[in-house]
Amino acid sequence: MAARERLLVVGGDAAGMSAASQARRLRAPDDLEIVAVERGHHASYAACGIPYYVGGVVEELDSLIARTPAEFQERGIDLRLRTEAVEIDPGGGRVRVRSLDGGGESWEPYDHLVIATGAVPTRPRLPGADAEGVHGVQILDDGVAIRRAVEDGSPRRAVVVGGGYIGLEMAEALVMRGLEVSLVDFADQPMRTLDPDMGALVADAMRGIGVKLYLGEPVEGFDTSPDGRVTAVRTESRTLPADLVVLGLGVRPASGLAREAGIETGPTGGIVTDRRMRTRTDRVWAAGDCVETRHLISGAPVAIALGTHANKQGRVAGIGIGGGYATFPGVIGTAVSKICHVEVARTGLNEAEAAAAGFETLSVAVGSTTRVGYIPGGAAMTTKLIAERRSGRLLGAQIVGEENAAKRIDGLAIALWNGMTVEEMTGLDLGYAPPFAPVWDPVLIAARKAADAVERDMRSGS
Amino acid sequence: MAARERLLVVGGDAAGMSAASQARRLRAPDDLEIVAVERGHHASYAACGIPYYVGGVVEELDSLIARTPAEFQERGIDLRLRTEAVEIDPGGGRVRVRSLDGGGESWEPYDHLVIATGAVPTRPRLPGADAEGVHGVQILDDGVAIRRAVEDGSPRRAVVVGGGYIGLEMAEALVMRGLEVSLVDFADQPMRTLDPDMGALVADAMRGIGVKLYLGEPVEGFDTSPDGRVTAVRTESRTLPADLVVLGLGVRPASGLAREAGIETGPTGGIVTDRRMRTRTDRVWAAGDCVETRHLISGAPVAIALGTHANKQGRVAGIGIGGGYATFPGVIGTAVSKICHVEVARTGLNEAEAAAAGFETLSVAVGSTTRVGYIPGGAAMTTKLIAERRSGRLLGAQIVGEENAAKRIDGLAIALWNGMTVEEMTGLDLGYAPPFAPVWDPVLIAARKAADAVERDMRSGS
Numbered sequence: 055m056a057a058r059e060r061l062l063v064v065g066g067d068a069a070g071m072s073a074a075s076q077a078r079r080l081r082a083p084d085d086l087e088i089v090a091v092e093r094g095h096h097a098s099y100a101a102c103g104i105p106y107y108v109g110g111v112v113e114e115l116d117s118l119i120a121r122t123p124a125e126f127q128e129r130g131i132d133l134r135l136r137t138e139a140v141e142i143d144p145g146g147g148r149v150r151v152r153s154l155d156g157g158g159e160s161w162e163p164y165d166h167l168v169i170a171t172g173a174v175p176t177r178p179r180l181p182g183a184d185a186e187g188v189h190g191v192q193i194l195d196d197g198v199a200i201r202r203a204v205e206d207g208s209p210r211r212a213v214v215v216g217g218g219y220i221g222l223e224m225a226e227a228l229v230m231r232g233l234e235v236s237l238v239d240f241a242d243q244p245m246r247t248l249d250p251d252m253g254a255l256v257a258d259a260m261r262g263i264g265v266k267l268y269l270g271e272p273v274e275g276f277d278t279s280p281d282g283r284v285t286a287v288r289t290e291s292r293t294l295p296a297d298l299v300v301l302g303l304g305v306r307p308a309s310g311l312a313r314e315a316g317i318e319t320g321p322t323g324g325i326v327t328d329r330r331m332r333t334r335t336d337r338v339w340a341a342g343d344c345v346e347t348r349h350l351i352s353g354a355p356v357a358i359a360l361g362t363h364a365n366k367q368g369r370v371a372g373i374g375i376g377g378g379y380a381t382f383p384g385v386i387g388t389a390v391s392k393i394c395h396v397e398v399a400r401t402g403l404n405e406a407e408a409a410a411a412g413f414e415t416l417s418v419a420v421g422s423t424t425r426v427g428y429i430p431g432g433a434a435m436t437t438k439l440i441a442e443r444r445s446g447r448l449l450g451a452q453i454v455g456e457e458n459a460a461k462r463i464d465g466l467a468i469a470l471w472n473g474m475t476v477e478e479m480t481g482l483d484l485g486y487a488p489p490f491a492p493v494w495d496p497v498l499i500a501a502r503k504a505a506d507a508v509e510r511d512m513r514s515g516s
Numbered sequence: 517m518a519a520r521e522r523l524l525v526v527g528g529d530a531a532g533m534s535a536a537s538q539a540r541r542l543r544a545p546d547d548l549e550i551v552a553v554e555r556g557h558h559a560s561y562a563a564c565g566i567p568y569y570v571g572g573v574v575e576e577l578d579s580l581i582a583r584t585p586a587e588f589q590e591r592g593i594d595l596r597l598r599t600e601a602v603e604i605d606p607g608g609g610r611v612r613v614r615s616l617d618g619g620g621e622s623w624e625p626y627d628h629l630v631i632a633t634g635a636v637p638t639r640p641r642l643p644g645a646d647a648e649g650v651h652g653v654q655i656l657d658d659g660v661a662i663r664r665a666v667e668d669g670s671p672r673r674a675v676v677v678g679g680g681y682i683g684l685e686m687a688e689a690l691v692m693r694g695l696e697v698s699l700v701d702f703a704d705q706p707m708r709t710l711d712p713d714m715g716a717l718v719a720d721a722m723r724g725i726g727v728k729l730y731l732g733e734p735v736e737g738f739d740t741s742p743d744g745r746v747t748a749v750r751t752e753s754r755t756l757p758a759d760l761v762v763l764g765l766g767v768r769p770a771s772g773l774a775r776e777a778g779i780e781t782g783p784t785g786g787i788v789t790d791r792r793m794r795t796r797t798d799r800v801w802a803a804g805d806c807v808e809t810r811h812l813i814s815g816a817p818v819a820i821a822l823g824t825h826a827n828k829q830g831r832v833a834g835i836g837i838g839g840g841y842a843t844f845p846g847v848i849g850t851a852v853s854k855i856c857h858v859e860v861a862r863t864g865l866n867e868a869e870a871a872a873a874g875f876e877t878l879s880v881a882v883g884s885t886t887r888v889g890y891i892p893g894g895a896a897m898t899t900k901l902i903a904e905r906r907s908g909r910l911l912g913a914q915i916v917g918e919e920n921a922a923k924r925i926d927g928l929a930i931a932l933w934n935g936m937t938v939e940e941m942t943g944l945d946l947g948y949a950p951p952f953a954p955v956w957d958p959v960l961i962a963a964r965k966a967a968d969a970v971e972r973d974m975r976s977g978s
Binding site: 055068072102103106111117118166188201219360361362363365366381382383385387388389390391392397399426427428429430458460461462463464465467468469471472473474480481483484485486487488489491492493494497498 | 573580594681769822823843846854890891892920927933943944946950951955
């Protein structure tokens with residue numbers, strides 16, 4: 055039998071711990087030692103649950119933690135919290151780690167390294183951005199800090215900066231906590247991953263739950279009190295008093311450690327891997343928010359921080375290290391979110407992304423209900439499809455609606471994944487019964503309208 | 517301009533009126549006269565709404581009627597209710613029709629004929645099957661009769677014969693009306709379109725709402741009172757007293773009229789058409805429950821009575837008659853149903869159907885929840901996938917679960933439609949957010965387990 059090998063995992067969240075767990079499933083402790091280092095207080099947690107913890111939907115922080123260090127220990131995975139990797143030495147096959155609780159530094163050798171360092175929240179380089187009371191939303195410790203501020207500090211007014219998924223979800227959480235909430239974004243719409251017409255529906259919904267929206271207003275700075283606490287958010291047009299500020303400006307891959315070690319990163323800043331999640335550097339794998347992957351429709355590299363990708367990629371890396379074969383094929387940009395009663399979903403390319411990728415497109419947006427009209431409880435939904443001119447190939451889809459609307463994106467995502475045309479989609483055999491769908495499912499109606507648009511465009515002969 | 521043509525439509529429900537409406541959209545009244553005959557009191561209605569009308573979820577019968585004769589008249593469609601087609605003369609291009617309200621008979625000429633005669637409910641050839649108090653469920657008039665019996669006759673005990681979708685939905689409706697309900701089926705499980713293990717989950721759910729199930733018991737007859745009313749349902753093992761009996765034994769294509777005219781029907785009894793919905797007889801089209809279509813996975817002809825197919829086929833026929841081109845590609849057997857809080861869905865082939873089509877299969881059934889564990893309101897669901905041995909191609913899927921479970925079948929149906937393997941499905945980019953799905957969507961978990969099963973089977977080398 056070969057000598058026992060050592061797997062070192064840097065980063066103890068979804069991607070890292072999936073890789074560790076999968077490798078362990080395939081290789082026993084006497085064949086593969088597994089050590090994972092994580093600089094935070096928690097590992098294997100659900101960052102996407104933070105807004106629900108802040109809003110009080112989730113009572114206990116522990117509910118967000120999938121597995122404790124003790125549980126990993128039982129499976130033969132040595133997970134070390136509050137331990138930060140500070141340097142990778144690929145030539146020497148070792149990583150320098152530092153105990154954040156005063157335990158000094160050491161070099162940890164590896165035969166296989168998984169980099170799963172996640173993402174870092176974008177912080178604006180603006181005066182006051184680091185003031186007390188200005189919170190990012192990334193790790194569980196951020197959620198703890200915001201909830202503590204809400205429960206102990208009795209803040210009255212909150213300002214959320216950034217109208218992406220996390221910003222909107224945090225705005226809702228703070229509304230649920232009884233705060234007056236304003237949301238500021240430099241763009242003219244929330245959720246720029248949607249087209250403007252669909253984004254406008256989301257804006258209406260946010261206003262409907264009482265969030266004040268200030269769109270098209272870049273933040274210019276943060277006012278602070280003499281003791282260094284944030285007191286207001288300043289834009290070009292106004293000053294918004296704030297007892298609490300949440301930054302939801304998106305994240306970028308935390309790839310600095312890898313880059314400094316000469317491990318290749320791409321145009322998105324994410325670490326470059328092949329479909330088995332191997333970096334260009336020998337014995338080094340990477341997975342999760344720190345990597346870039348391929349967008350299967352545009353063909354372009356993208357970095358999309360999402361737990362579902364991190365889990366899949368970590369699993370693929372772990373299978374590879376375990377001696378098996380698995381691949382991560384890429385993404386098509388599927389995302390769903392729920393803001394109070396409003397559900398939002400998208401997949402593929404939006405109109406701007408499609409244009410940037412060189413596609414000419416035709417779009418249709420169709421209003422419908424989630425059930426047959428005569429069954430009570432049906433809700434409104436708008437389905438938008440974006441198809442390529444001439445070929446009619448589906449390039450993207452967006453849904454804004456109420457209960458039971460958003461998960462319909464999965465069917466559209468699978469149609470897109472398989473390269474279906476909107477004409478082909480009109481024949482799809484989807485589930486029909488009065489409590490679930492009108493006799494013409496919203497997806498089929500949208501496909502028909504899109505197919506009509508493609509045909510009209512062909513006839514116009516331009 | 518050519519002489520004005522005449523379209524005659526036999527049958528005024530979903531398929532017939534879709535064909536009429538679509539043809540009208542494409543051809544003006546001075547180019548195409550459209551006459552539709554329907555022998556019932558209603559046209560263009562939602563038969564799938566009957567259980568909801570009986571149960572009282574739908575208050576008014578009119579809610580089930582999509583369009584009135586007057587509305588069709590306005591669009592230049594001459595819809596004649598209570599008018600039955602009794603003979604087709606394809607050589608002469610005419611149909612003999614009879615007014616059921618005493619208006620006599622006449623021959624109606626056509627240039628294009630659409631046969632949309634629907635389906636007839638299976639009635640057992642058993643003593644007492646035609647007794648008063650024994651109801652089929654097919655046309656709106658049946659729904660009216662059952663609801664009247666419930667509201668005026670104060671029945672206490674109902675027996676439903678047949679455990680398919682309609683039988684289960686009617687059983688629920690009668691429970692909602694406060695009746696003691698028994699359900700009898702000759703098979704050992706309800707919903708034989710599901711595999712036995714999934715059917716058992718449905719049986720549990722039916723018992724949970726108080727329906728007594730007598731499975732594996734063929735009905736042998738119906739007892740009647742001296743005045744000819746049903747008093748009990750007899751099986752081999754027992755006599756079930758009944759004030760009301762509902763037959764939910766399925767339907768077969770109402771193709772007799774066509775067959776007598778020499779129009780080809782197939783092994784299912786349904787009228788044979790091409791993908792444009794043309795029969796083998798010149799100038800005669802057919803659509804809806806009276807036709808047979810191709811099952812895209814088994815390749816076999818099937819007759820599936822479902823409003824969504826009828827609407828699509830009618831539209832395709834109408835486009836063809838209107839001078840356009842559209843096709844109905846076939847079906848994959850997707851169906852959904854909701855019985856109280858239990859949602860049921862299926863697509864493709866079940867294990868028995870796959871075996872009959874010559875496939876060897878591997879199946880997995882995976883229990884999961886519809887949401888992340890820490891979000892309240894998640895519900896249990898079981899997802900079953902059936903994959904072909906060796907190729908790993910998805911052949912069928914079944915879901916039994918609670919809220920928000922069933923419509924996930926659409927994604928599986930689209931994967932199946934596109935010939936995906938379960939291995940390919942493990943990489944799918946589906947919508948993830950805590951209120952909608954666990955980080956591993958039930959569909960992805962099931963795909964992974966199925967892929968593992970395919971791999972294990974290959975390794976076993978048999």
